[in-house]
Amino acid sequence: MKIFDYIKKYQYEQLIFCHDPAAGLKAIICIHDTTLGPALGGTRMWNYASEEEAILDVLRLARGMTYKNAAAGLNLGGAKTVVIGDPKKDKSEALFRALGRYIQGLSGRYITAEDVGTCVEDMDYIKMETNYVAGLTSTVHSSGDPSPVTAYGTWKGIKACASETWGSDSMEGRTIAIQGLGHVGFALCKLLHDEGAKLIVTDINEGNVMRAVTEFGAKAVQANEIYGVDCDIFSPCALGAIINDDTIPQFKCRIIAGSANNQLKEERHGDVITNKGILYAPDFIINAGGVINIYDEMLEGGYCPDRALRKVESVYGNVKQVIAISKRDKIPTYQAADILAEERIKTIGRVRKTYL
Incomplete structure (x- = not known):
């Protein structure tokens, strides 16, 4: 695929390739749009058939997050991460901590959370290296599994x-x-x-x-x-x-x-x-609903379950x-x-x- 033609067509901001051979990390972070605020989107881990398939997936998913966050009335842009690997056997503390280092390097432009193939425990590892992660297991005022x-x-x-x-x-x-x-x-x-x-x-x-x-x-x-x-x-x-x-x-x-x-x-x-x-x-x-729930963590005072559910009811x-x-x-x-x-x-x- 002609990546820059695709990026121009749908007005993407940034595509970041992350590689750490010691940790076994091969990941792609895509930030689509930050007009409304920092870009929020989960980390997906999938055993992609090819690198091109992974690139296309992260591009489509990131753009979808921009539209999801905007339509839900959130002050957030849209992004996504895909990790190339088998979530059943390739996960490790080192892998997610390495990804956390890359996310930290974006200085708050991107905030991640769990997605297909990842879980709240994986987010805890990412949290060891960056504050720009939500949906954790043990942190005070965390929303947990969305x-x-x-x-x-x-x-x-x-x-x-x-x-x-x-x-x-x-x-x-x-x-x-x-x-x-x-x-x-x-x-x-x-x-x-x-x-x-x-x-x-x-x-x-x-x-x-x-x-x-x-x-x-x-x-x-x-x-x-x-x-x-x-x-x-x-x-x-x-x-x-x-x-x-x-x-x-x-x-x-x-x-x-x-x-x-x-x-x-x-x-x-x-x-x-x-x-x-x-x-x-x-x-x-x-x-x-999930992203609305996670967004509530970022509001003043931290996560409030009742407030989050009231906001989720706006989906109707x-x-x-x-x-x-x-x-x-x-x-x-x-x-x-x-x-x-x-x-x-x-x-x-x-x-x-x-x-x-």
Whole structure:
């Protein structure tokens, strides 16, 4: 790929390659935009097939964080880190401490947290070398694992979509198909089950599936069957690009709303599902609960769980606002979500032009 052409097209600020052979670190930090404030975005560890795949992933994810943070009303820019390696066998104290040194060298332009393939214990290692990390296990006023709060915000977003579609946001009696039963997906199952929803689930981890069947009375299906089940809502909570040419003809739902990032394989797929009559909750709007939770750590006095949850409840209104823009401008919701984020960046950017 022509990296500088891509950076110019989407107006990225910085791409940093981090290498420490002694620690086994090969990582890429991407800072997309800092108009609203320091760039916040998690550290993802993944066994990428190639370096080019890792570069493209960090670029896409960082830009997504800019839009997520802006649309959520946070005074934060967007960034991301990807670590090339197998999170099951390549993690070490030295690796994450080495990454922490690189983050410290950015002098607060970038703040990290956990993401796919990393956990709060990994963030504790990074914390040994930098203060620019959030979502820790033991620090006073730390928010800890953001997954349950991400699930809470996703649940609120699902309810907003239900209100638009059926005139009621109650989940009682609704059938929801959930793809992915990790920390977020499983917590979402509990929220929906407690409200009386019927669950259809799948996951690559059979233990997670059986736990959902046992605890929530969920119906289990194979991974390739989840797209075609009869349901009211399809909720993708695993990895991205699952709305594509192969899956769209299978969907038998009225709503697609889940916590996974980059759900549309291509933007045009957002147009296709809209034309099919499916209401799509853009991922960076509905899954913002985790980053809202982490942001609360940075406020005066440190982390306050009640304050964070009150802010996460705004996901409901943000989804409604995206739907309203979609109707107003006669555009798909994925485009409306971009407008919501871009308008805030533009407005606050003008406010901040005054020299202090």
